[in-house]
Amino acid sequence: MSVELTIGPIAYHWPTARKRDFYARIADEAPVATVYLGEVICSKRSPFFDADLPGVIERLQRGGKRVVLSTLAEVVLPRERHATLQLCSQDDFEVEINNVSGLAARGNRPHRIGPFLNATNEATISWMAGQGASHVCLPHELPAPSLAVAAGAARELGITTELQVFGRAPLAVSARCYHARAHGRHKDNCQFVCEDDTDGMPLVTVAGEAFLRVNGIQTQSESYVCLAAELADIVSMGVSALRLMPQDVDMVGVAQVFPALLDGGLDVDAATGRLEGLCSGIRFSNGFFHKVPGRHYVPVHAGDRVLQ
Amino acid sequence: MLMPAHGDTAQQARPFSILAQAVAGRVLDPLLMRTIRRLADKHRSIFDRLGPHVRSSFIIDPVEFPFVLHLVANPEALTFRTVPRDALPLHDALIRGRFRTLFDLVDAGADGDASFFSRDLEILGNTDAVVTLRNALDDIDGSIAADTADLFGPPGRMALAMVRRRGLAGAGKAAR
Amino acid sequence: MIRPDLICPAGTPAALRTAVDAGADAVYCGFRNATNARNFPGLNFTREELGISIAYAHERGAKVLLTLNTYPPAGKVDLWQEAADTAVALGIDALIVADMGVAHYVAARHPDVRLHLSVQAAASNPESIRYYCDHFGVKRVVLPRILTVAEIKPIAEAIPCEIETFIFGNHGLMVEGRCSLTNYVTGQSTNLDGVCSPASDVDYRKEPGGAVASCLSGSVIDRFGADEMAGYPTICKGRYTAPHRPDGYYAFEEPVSLNLARMLPDLIHAGVHAFKIEGRQRSKSYVRSVVSAFRTAIDEVMAGRPPNIADLVSLTEGQKQTQGAFESKKWR
Numbered sequence: 001m002s003v004e005l006t007i008g009p010i011a012y013h014w015p016t017a018r019k020r021d022f023y024a025r026i027a028d029e030a031p032v033a034t035v036y037l038g039e040v041i042c043s044k045r046s047p048f049f050d051a052d053l054p055g056v057i058e059r060l061q062r063g064g065k066r067v068v069l070s071t072l073a074e075v076v077l078p079r080e081r082h083a084t085l086q087l088c089s090q091d092d093f094e095v096e097i098n099n100v101s102g103l104a105a106r107g108n109r110p111h112r113i114g115p116f117l118n119a120t121n122e123a124t125i126s127w128m129a130g131q132g133a134s135h136v137c138l139p140h141e142l143p144a145p146s147l148a149v150a151a152g153a154a155r156e157l158g159i160t161t162e163l164q165v166f167g168r169a170p171l172a173v174s175a176r177c178y179h180a181r182a183h184g185r186h187k188d189n190c191q192f193v194c195e196d197d198t199d200g201m202p203l204v205t206v207a208g209e210a211f212l213r214v215n216g217i218q219t220q221s222e223s224y225v226c227l228a229a230e231l232a233d234i235v236s237m238g239v240s241a242l243r244l245m246p247q248d249v250d251m252v253g254v255a256q257v258f259p260a261l262l263d264g265g266l267d268v269d270a271a272t273g274r275l276e277g278l279c280s281g282i283r284f285s286n287g288f289f290h291k292v293p294g295r296h297y298v299p300v301h302a303g304d305r306v307l308q
Numbered sequence: 309m310l311m312p313a314h315g316d317t318a319q320q321a322r323p324f325s326i327l328a329q330a331v332a333g334r335v336l337d338p339l340l341m342r343t344i345r346r347l348a349d350k351h352r353s354i355f356d357r358l359g360p361h362v363r364s365s366f367i368i369d370p371v372e373f374p375f376v377l378h379l380v381a382n383p384e385a386l387t388f389r390t391v392p393r394d395a396l397p398l399h400d401a402l403i404r405g406r407f408r409t410l411f412d413l414v415d416a417g418a419d420g421d422a423s424f425f426s427r428d429l430e431i432l433g434n435t436d437a438v439v440t441l442r443n444a445l446d447d448i449d450g451s452i453a454a455d456t457a458d459l460f461g462p463p464g465r466m467a468l469a470m471v472r473r474r475g476l477a478g479a480g481k482a483a484r
Numbered sequence: 485m486i487r488p489d490l491i492c493p494a495g496t497p498a499a500l501r502t503a504v505d506a507g508a509d510a511v512y513c514g515f516r517n518a519t520n521a522r523n524f525p526g527l528n529f530t531r532e533e534l535g536i537s538i539a540y541a542h543e544r545g546a547k548v549l550l551t552l553n554t555y556p557p558a559g560k561v562d563l564w565q566e567a568a569d570t571a572v573a574l575g576i577d578a579l580i581v582a583d584m585g586v587a588h589y590v591a592a593r594h595p596d597v598r599l600h601l602s603v604q605a606a607a608s609n610p611e612s613i614r615y616y617c618d619h620f621g622v623k624r625v626v627l628p629r630i631l632t633v634a635e636i637k638p639i640a641e642a643i644p645c646e647i648e649t650f651i652f653g654n655h656g657l658m659v660e661g662r663c664s665l666t667n668y669v670t671g672q673s674t675n676l677d678g679v680c681s682p683a684s685d686v687d688y689r690k691e692p693g694g695a696v697a698s699c700l701s702g703s704v705i706d707r708f709g710a711d712e713m714a715g716y717p718t719i720c721k722g723r724y725t726a727p728h729r730p731d732g733y734y735a736f737e738e739p740v741s742l743n744l745a746r747m748l749p750d751l752i753h754a755g756v757h758a759f760k761i762e763g764r765q766r767s768k769s770y771v772r773s774v775v776s777a778f779r780t781a782i783d784e785v786m787a788g789r790p791p792n793i794a795d796l797v798s799l800t801e802g803q804k805q806t807q808g809a810f811e812s813k814k815w816r
Contacts, residue, residue, distance in 0.1 A: 101611035123585025175630035443526030447496035
């Protein structure tokens with residue numbers, strides 16, 4: 001079965017020039033099939049990149065990538081409702097929907113289900129497929145047995161599934177901006193302080209333990225999810241798209257590890273070693289997959305299979 | 309399991325503790341057993357709610373008392389007795405507070421969470437066991453204290469009324 | 485003017501009877517498993533207990549609502565469907581759901597049963613709410629605690645169902661149904677297992693000088709000085725340091741309770757049909773005092789008299805309280 005790599009939407013408020021450069025490299029060098037574009041976290045950030053979006057899309061398509069536009073996770077304000085409606089009304093590009101208001105706007109036209117929509121089970125996936133969903137990004141916290149059932153059910157329905165295999169886990173979103181709060185401000189006068197933290201703002205416990213990352217209204221894991229050792233299991237479940245979330249590391253280098261792992265060019269230990277080298281100072285975790293605390297890293301050895 | 313004798317609980321003067329324990333044990337232990345048996349007979353659902361914690365061992369520590377209470381709410385082997393503070397048995401959790409605070413909890417007058425947040429109640433050990441016990445006891449209509457007082461007829465009810473009004477000193481007066 | 489229903493929590497049958505006796509119009513409760521978002525040890529209802537409790541409530545003119553508001557993980561959908569079937573057979577007045585698969589099942593299998601959309605669905609805009617109304621026949625939405633009163637009114641005017649808002653109790657800071665903080669730290673999921681900071685992973689460590697550290701799975705979520713009010717180690721109410729906050733601060737929210745006592749008239753005018761009190765995990769003494777206080781307050785408001793706010797404020801005496809997001813956008 002064919003498996004493809006995808007680049008998820010950039011969660012952070014990277015400066016415009018940096019985003020442009022990032023996508024240029026992805027277009028030219030990364031062995032990925034699909035790139036998700038768009039602001040998912042904070043509607044205040046959107047205007048910074050809107051003008052560059054057509055150029056970036058063109059560049060990615062020229063590099064042979066499929067472009068999918070992602071919608072906001074949290075939709076409350078009129079401008080957020082409007083932006084969601086707009087993205088879900090167009091037919092030039094595929095759309096990944098992250099808020100139910102997008103489903104309402106999209107109706108029965110084809111669409112992708114984003115990771116924020118809680119497609120946690122076969123009944124919900126079946127409902128969504130019946131409403132026009134063609135592809136579902138499964139929630140990051142589903143344990144392996146549930147992932148297998150969900151992916152299997154999707155296949156029977158004739159739709160495809162995706163799972164994040166690299167990058168900080170999107171643990172929570174809120175209506176409140178915690179970046180602004182850390183700087184004694186609130187969301188309306190945030191002055192975009194989140195731009196300074198290109199890999200999230202670290203939160204450390206009062207006992208000195210690195211714990212979480214803040215990204216505007218989003219809370220992320222301190223560790224990077226890394227499912228390199230689980231990749232064979234994930235593919236055998238029928239998951240056909242593997243999502244890499246952009247972090248402040250050499251993402252082209254990261255993207256190159258996975259095809260080598262899939263085609264046997266690298267074994268799990270070598271691949272994990274390569275990723276560790278690319279992400280120095282970062283802890284990896286795979287706990288959600290193994291139904292232990294998400295922050296844990298369960299060592300998986302060659303020959304171990306999670307699913308019997 | 310928490311190990312016996314927490315450092316800060318073993319400060320009681322030993323001779324006094326032994327004497328007090330001997331008296332308390334002789335007088336109180338039969339009453340405590342009657343209380344727990346009655347509770348168990350009347351409210352079987354408690355054990356169901358306790359689930360695995362029917363085997364958990366609790367120390368209830370009213371700080372002004374010269375002794376503490378040991379509780380295991382296992383229907384097969386009910387335990388509710390006084391033990392010396394400086395010779396605690398193995399236990400899963402310890403609940404400590406002033407008598408008034410603890411009394412108000414079993415008299416359905418107080419909210420355990422609120423007592424805990426205000427630092428009137430201290431919990432050590434297995435928090436899951438304590439929360440489960442709290443939830444199980446909370447499914448009893450009325451007051452456990454009143455149920456217990458009823459066991460001892462009019463003198464029991466009189467003592468309860470005094471404790472409700474004046475705390476521990478009241479109970480002593482009623483007993484005289 | 486709408487006469488709003490008072491919706492009250494019950495973690496046990498005794499708490500349900502307490503709530504009904506104290507003047508609840510409806511009581512919400514859940515089964516003793518992962519199908520509800522307060523899947524705590526020693527809490528919740530068996531089938532038999534729910535049946536007896538529904539009878540108790542109905543005899544006294546009160547309704548019983550089942551919280552069926554977690555997200556079934558794939559492979560375990562049966563448990564949620566059985567819970568719905570059981571509650572319907574027992575004569576439940578409404579099912580409070582969040583998952584689309586569960587909502588679809590109930591709408592198809594039990595078309596006559598009232599569906600409420602849980603706060604766990606986090607439907608915070610008219611389009612989302614209408615989606616659930618159009619497809620599953622949802623009759624009431626429980627709004628997330630992130631909207632100002634000024635924002636609730638236009639929503640009420642734009643949707644074809646009733647609105648329920650929380651007015652009192654604990655509240656998390658994250659979009660409900662989308663928070664995996666607890667799972668990240670403990671391995672138990674809020675969304676899938678109905679667990680938030682499980683007691684089994686909590687411990688309180690005494691430190692020198694009388695301080696106490698509240699810990700979750702070994703991580704210190706907060707530390708309280710000898711004279712400070714303590715708190716439960718909920719991750720979104722914890723104290724952390726950040727590069728700009730080296731001294732430690734409440735990165736998400738302080739340990740506060742929501743109390744909208746002062747806003748009852750405004751909420752009624754905004755078109756709210758039901759007021760919800762949080763706290764299925766709290767004691768029946770909490771249920772008794774909060775429910776009776778708000779019963780009196782709502783009756784006063786409906787009679788055109790100013791409610792006795794002081795009594796309501798004293799319910800959280802000593803603890804901090806907030807009007808949260810309801811007052812101003814600056815909360816965000």
